[in-house]
Amino acid sequence: MRFVVPKIKHLNMRMTLYFSLVMMTALIVMVISISRTYSGKLISEMNVIVDQKLNLITSTLDNTLQQIKALQFTIIHDRNINTLMKMQNAGGEKLNQTNMDELQQCFLQYKQRNTNVSSIFAISLDGKIIDPLYSGKVFQWIVTNSPYLDTLKKSKSLGLFSSPNSFPLSAPNPKSFENYNITYYGQYYDYISYECLGYIAINLKKNSIFSDLNSLCKETFDFSCFVDDQNNIVHIFGDNYSSSFLGIQEIRKAKKQIVNIDGNNYLLYSQKINAYPGWTFIGLVNYQQITSNMFKLYKTVSMISILVLLLIIFLSFYIASRVTIPIRKLSKSMDSLGKGIWPKEIECHTNDEIKELVIGFNNLVQNIKNLTEKIVEEQEAKKKIEVSIVQFQLDLLQSQINPHFIHNTLNTMNYMAKKAGLAELEETITSFNALLRTSISPNKNFITVVEEIDNLKNYMNIQKHRYDIDIDFEWAIDPEAKYALLPKLILQPLVENALFHGIVPKKGGLIKVSVQKEDNELNLTVGDNGAGMEEDVLNLILQGMGPDKKGFNSMGLSNVNERLALYYSEQSKLKILSTPGHGTKITFHIPFRM
Known part of the structure; x- marks a missing residue:
């Protein structure tokens, strides 16, 4: 069967495809080259870093061991100890109990000054412990069974470190965790004649010696330890290690940097301790971790290459496009x-x-x-x-009652009051008739400022007869604003609010109405010097839910706000400032119209 290569119709698509293939080939070659170069540099740089940490580990232990050797020389130059050791080696009687107690106190002072030291005692030339606490047979094994003391006697060395032991406990086959002590055997000589007077044993806390190295060794190596010349493990860092790691002799014989343990490859690092060449540090780094880092690098470079390739495809398509x-x-x-x-x-x-x-x-x-x-x-x-x-x-609300019937009824009542000689009643009916005539007029939604003030006069005339208190009503009208138009009875609810919430509770006061023209706006103010209102009461009145007072319409201010918003805008709504005990001031502004 013949394979037919599909043809690409658009030229820009063909250019994009050819250019992308060339760039993809170049990227693949570049990725391979970079990866191979980086892998070699990665191992080289890791060796440099590990060598630096290895030097830091060995130098830190060098300082610790030098301090122990310095302690030995300090004890050698201690006159009291030197005198007592000379007495021990002189002919005649050995040290008595008092002398031994004095020697013990001298060593105790040095022990207390060094946190790494658990105990110090002297050893005579014939191998006896010179200490009242450790002179018993139960502790003598640290001298009689120690190959390190025998080696020290035969060699010209000033001191040797033992392998870990369980001193002061005597265990026939101690477990690794019981060997928490390392003994430093040092020669004790006369610092003047250099004659050997005996030996000193400085017992060291193993964990204290190596505690400063724990974190550094654990973060650098997968397995690390110190061993002596007899391949005895002095200290292992960490608790989780394979038993195969304990083949120290085989590891030390390995001549290659990479060793295989349990099927896993490790990079081997080792270095002797300058302060005590009998100890060697051994560290192993898992080679798979290095290769995994290189794999992450390959993956990252590959992802970047794919993104770059996609970008190249997009750019080539964009450049080749004619649209x-x-x-x-x-x-x-x-x-x-x-x-x-x-x-x-x-x-x-x-x-x-x-x-x-x-x-x-x-x-x-x-x-x-x-x-x-x-x-x-x-x-x-x-x-x-x-x-x-x-x-x-x-219109429906205004036309619910026949206006002519109401006016005729009020005129009849007015005539009856006049006939009876009731002047105040006659005046009240006249004011109410005029106020009602304005209220229910169906074809007149806007009236002049003068007409609105007249309505307020009639309203206040009615209220003065109703309440037997001193009520003053004043008005101030800008001459230019007398015949300006405003919604009818827009001020009456504000005056009513001032009366019922300010003047009546205070048993008298002043209500003043002000109408002023400023530019193209009509500013209207209704103020009183009455009782004032708390903020919560004022909010309820604005929502039409004011306190229930006989003869007062709590929906008045709310309706005024709605009428102002309907006729003009939200900016024309009421602004109220009320201070309890001092009065209330209500202002609003509307466009000036004639």
């Missing part, structure tokens, strides 16, 4: 549309997929524009309907 200009126009138009600006129709002179996209976008913009205009028209029509409904409701 850059239409796409930019389309992007600019979409940005304008997102900002709420209707873009102009995009022109496209190509005959590819971009032209179809541009045509589709143009149709989409036109459809959105038509839909938006339709929504605006519907909202305007809806607003007109809502205004008509409100107007209808107001």
Whole structure:
């Protein structure tokens, strides 16, 4: 069967494919070269880092061992100890109990000054412990069974460190955790004649000697330890180690840097201790960890190469494309549309997929524009309907009672009061009739400022007869604002609020109305010097839920706000400042109209 290679129709796609293949080949060659170079440098740099830490480990232990040797020389130059050791080796009687106690106290002082030391005692030339505490047979094994003391006697060395032991406990086959002591055997000689007077045993806390190295060894090596010349393990860092690691003799014989243990490869590092060449540090680093780091590098470089290749493909496609200009126009138009600006129709002179996209976008913009205009028209029509409904409701409320019947009834009552000689009643009925005439007039929603003040006079006239208290009512009108138009009875609820919440509770006071023209606005103020209101009471009144007071309409201020918002805007709503005990001041402003 013949395999047919599919043809790529578009030139920009072919250019993109050819260029991408060339770049992909170059990237593969570069990745391989970088990876091989880096792997060699990684091992080399790791050796440098490990060698630095290895030097730090050995130098730290060098300092500790030098301190122990320095302690030996300090004890040698101690005159009291030197004198007692000479007495021990002199002919005649040996040291008595008092002398031994004195020697013990001298050693105890040095022990207390060194945290690494657990005990110090002297050993005679014939191998006897010179110490009242450790002279018993139970402790003698540290001298009689110690090959290190015998070696020290035969050699010219000034001191030797033993392998870990369980001193002062005597265990026939101690476990590793019981060997918590290392004994330093040192010669004791006359610091003047250099004659050997005996030996000293400095017992050291093993964990204390190596405690400063624990964290450094654990973070650098997978396995690490100190061994002596007899391949005895002096100290192992960490508790989790394989038994195969304990083949120290085989590990030390390995001549290669890489050793195989339990099927795993390890990098071997070792170094002798300068302060005591009889000890060697051995450290193993898992080689698989290094290779895993290199694998992570390969993976990272590969991912970066793939991203770079994708970027190259995109850039080559973008450069080879002939549709850059239409796409930019389309992007600019979409940005304008997102900002709420209707873009102009995009022109496209190509005959590819971009032209179809541009045509589709143009149709989409036109459809959105038509839909938006339709929504605006519907909202305007809806607003007109809502205004008509409100107007209808107001007209309905005003026309619920026949105005002519009310006026005729009030005129009859006025005549009867006049006939009976009741002047105050006659005045009250006249004021109420005038106020009611303004309230229920169906074809007059706006009145002049002068007419509104007259309505307030009639209202206050009625209230003065109702309450037997001293009520003063004043008004101040800008001459230019006398015939300005405002919604009828817009001030009456404010005066009513001042009366019932300010003047009546205080048993008298002043209500003052001010109307001033400023630029193209009419500023109106209703103030009183009455009782004032707390903020919570004021909020309830504004919501139409004020305290229930006989003869007071708690919906007044709320309705005034709604009427102002309906006739003008939200900016015309009431602004109220009230101070308990000092009064209340209500202000609002509306456009100036004649």
